[in-house]
Amino acid sequence: EESYLVEQARRDDFEAFATLVTQTEAKTYNHLLRMVGNPEDAKDLLQETYLSAYKNLSSFKGESAFSTWVYRIATNHALMRLRKKNPETVGLDEIPIPTHEELKSRTISDWALNPREAVLKKEVRQLLDEAIQALPPTYRAVVVLRDIDGLSTAEAAGVLEINEGAVKTRLHRARIYLREALSPHFESEQAAEARGNG
Numbered sequence: 001e002e003s004y005l006v007e008q009a010r011r012d013d014f015e016a017f018a019t020l021v022t023q024t025e026a027k028t029y030n031h032l033l034r035m036v037g038n039p040e041d042a043k044d045l046l047q048e049t050y051l052s053a054y055k056n057l058s059s060f061k062g063e064s065a066f067s068t069w070v071y072r073i074a075t076n077h078a079l080m081r082l083r084k085k086n087p088e089t090v091g092l093d094e095i096p097i098p099t100h101e102e103l104k105s106r107t108i109s110d111w112a113l114n115p116r117e118a119v120l121k122k123e124v125r126q127l128l129d130e131a132i133q134a135l136p137p138t139y140r141a142v143v144v145l146r147d148i149d150g151l152s153t154a155e156a157a158g159v160l161e162i163n164e165g166a167v168k169t170r171l172h173r174a175r176i177y178l179r180e181a182l183s184p185h186f187e188s189e190q191a192a193e194a195r196g197n198g
Contacts, residue, residue: 002066010057017057021050024067027149028074034144035078037133045081049074064158068151072159075141082137124185131181139174146171 002023008016028049033042052073053060060069132140132148138160145156146167153171157164 024070032074045077048077068155075159079137131178139170142170143174
C-alpha cells in the first residue's frame with residue numbers, strides 16, 4: 001500500500017500524499033520534538049519536513065520505508081535548525097565523561113540504560129529528556145533514532161547518512177554520558193530505599 005501511495009503521490013495525487021503524512025506525522029513530530037526540545041520549533045520543522053518530502057518525492061527510491069526517508073529529512077532539518085541556534089556546539093569528545101575504567105571504579109547505579117523503558121516512567125522521563133537535550137545534536141540524533149524511536153543500527157545509519165560503525169561509536173559514547181548524567185538520581189533513589197529498609 002505504501003509503494004502504491006508513493007507512486008500516486010508522485011503523479012500529483014495530493015490525497016495519496018496526505019495519507020502518507022497521516023500515517024507518519026505523529027512519530028515524525030515526536031522525533032523532532034526530542035531533537036529540538038521545543039513544541040513550536042518541532043511544528044515548524046514538521047511542516048518543512050513534509051514540504052521537502054513532497055518536493056523531492058522523485059528522489060525517493062523506495063529502498064527504505066517512506067517513514068525512514070521522512071526521518072532523514074526531518075533529522076537534517078532539525079540539525080540545521082540546531083546549528084543555526086548554536087553554531088559553536090561542542091562535540092561529545094569535549095564533554096568530560098568517564099572512561100570505562102573510571103566507571104568501573106565508581107560507586108554507580110547498576111541501572112542498565114534503556115531510554116525506551118525510561119520514558120514510560122514519569123519521574124525519569126523529564127531527567128532523561130534534559131540529559132538528551134544536553135547532548136551535541138549529532139549524538140542526540142543517534143540516541144533518539146536508536147533508543148527512543150527504535151530504529152536498527154542500519155536504519156539509523158541510513159537516516160544520518162553515516163556508516164554503521166559511526167552509529168555504534170556515537171551511541172556508545174552518548175549512552176555513557178546519559179548513564180553518568182542520570183546515575184545520581186538512581187543512587188539517591190537506592191539510598192532512600194536503603195534507609196526505608198533499615
